[in-house]
């Protein structure tokens with residue numbers, strides 16, 4: 001199934017049902033569905049054996065060479081397999097365009113994150129966080145996490161498979 005871009009569906013509308021449909025077809029939403037299927041298949045195939053590096057998909061859709069820094073307010077934190085997700089309303093710190101957008105940020109899985117010190121409840125809606133991410137090449141406000149700085153100043157990476165932050 002080809003990735004659908006929001007531009008294929010039409011201009012933004014304030015109509016709630018239309019916005020909901022558009023949201024569903026954004027690239028990150030499609031990736032979440034694809035990852036979910038891939039994860040379910042991997043779980044069946046490994047039949048209870050722990051998943052290693054969670055290498056069931058590529059990161060090619062994310063622009064790793066042009067990482068950006070986002071600063072904003074968490075709206076949702078989802079601690080689930082196959083991926084943890086942070087949603088936040090954020091501005092691009094180093095861009096002249098300070099438009100606040102609703103970003104969906106993919107993290108590793110809970111197992112990987114637990115091993116590098118994350119806790120299921122360490123991020124919550126309302127938190128002001130700063131993150132370094134590899135953004136979607138499509139230009140939509142979706143990204144792969146590299147590093148997160150919490151309100152108390154603690155800094156966490158996103159585990160080995162996602163790779164390190166290349167900017168600060």
Ligand SMILES: [Cu+2]
Nearest residue numbers: 035057082083
């Ligand atoms: Cu995945």
